[in-house]
Amino acid sequence: MKVAVLAGGRSSEHDVSLNSAAAVREGVAEAGHEVVDVLIERDGTWRHGDEVLALTPGGGLLGADVVFPVLHGPFGEDGTLQGLLELLDVPYVGAGVLASSLCMDKIVFKEVLAAADVPQVPYAGVHLARWRTEPEAVLRELAVLGTPVFVKPARLGSSVGIAKASSEAELGPALDGAFAHDSLVIVEGFSPGLEVECSVLGFGTAVEASVPGEIVLTGGADWYDYEAKYTDGGMELVVPARLDDRVIEDVRRLAVDTFVRVGCSGLARVDFFVEDGHRVLVNELNTLPGFTRTSVYPKLWEHSGLPLPQLCDRLVALAVERFNAERSVAF
Structure with a gap:
């Protein structure tokens, strides 16, 4: 097939997208x-x-x-590009408009999971307007x-604008830093x-999960920040994650x-915390994860027996399958 x-x-992830x-x-x-x-330039x-x-x-x-589409961040994986491709009437790899938008908004995503009693870390959302008018109440x-x-x-x-606040005194500056990138901030x-990640592939009822991998920081960082993700030697992916077989199956399920x-389709990477060796918490879902040969998503599939060319071939086929299924009904 001819694949664009x-x-x-x-977005700020322009260079990551190019890689x-x-x-x-x-x-x-x-x-x-x-x-x-x-190529989509920085000006659009x-x-x-x-x-x-x-x-x-x-x-x-x-x-x-x-x-x-191999685009990360706003105007790439937030549903806007997906809406444009729908209007162009062309099959495309990955989640549709609603799933892309939902998963891009970390608060909405967590609220959907909370409604289904899916275990997560505690969290709260903060709007910029309220932070400006009622900072003491927010804190x-x-x-x-x-x-x-x-x-x-x-x-x-991709960890842009994220900060770890280790004390109440650090929380205000961390909020200010995050608000420089978005008018809505989540505090987790x-x-x-353990930080564990799992790659997912499929459409409809035919969805499968890879072998999960464990993120091990090796570059001196105390959390998985932007530098740890994208600097050589910042992290090591241990596959399979060092968990009991039963817990690994819990992660995959x-x-x-x-x-x-x-409502995802095509691909996603789901990120977890596993506490005390057995308690699995969902953290995030990335609908268009990094896709370099050293990125977690393709590496987990390679460890699961699906190398990059076959993975790309599957994703292209899934895009056509979803397009045909959706165009087979009357609007």
Whole structure:
């Protein structure tokens, strides 16, 4: 098939996207498909080579059979790009509009899981307008979470704008730092558990989970921050995670359950804490995880017996399958 790979984007994760897209292009080509490169500049301009693209609703994208968006953060995995691809009427890899938007908003995601009694760390959301007008009241309410806590922009990824507040005195500056990136911030209670991640692949009722991996920090950081994620030697992925077989199966089951519950399709990486060796807590779900050859998502599938070219081939096929299923009904 002819596969358009989208890279770049308007978010702070532009460079991460370029690295992920390079690996995807190689994987798609090795799987026997024709690759069409599309670069989305930081200002939002779409380019194919030297050509600036003008998009027409219902007109597809450069004659591609499938679009493979490899974009992270806002305007890439938050449902906006997915809505555009729906209007272009072209199959695309990954979650649809609602699931993308839901999972990008960490608070909405956690509230959906809380409604189903899925175990999580305690959390609270803070709006910028309230922080500006009632800072003392906000700090009093957040005190129930104790310290340390993690303060995050609610609708960003890749640890951008995240800070660990180890005391009440650090909480205010951490909130200010997060609000520089988003008008909605989430504050999460600390978990001493192992950080475990699991890759998910599928559509509809045919969804499967990889062998889970354990994140081990090796570069001196005391939490999994941006540098630990993207600096060589910052972390080590231990596969399989050092857990009992029963707990590993609990992680895999909960990864699939979470993927299905929020309406995902194609791919996702689900992140967990495992406390006391057995208590599994869901932390986040990333609908367009990093995709370099050293990224967690493809590495977990490689350890599960599905190398990168076959993984890309499966994702392209799933995109077409979902498109055909959704277009088979009357709107």
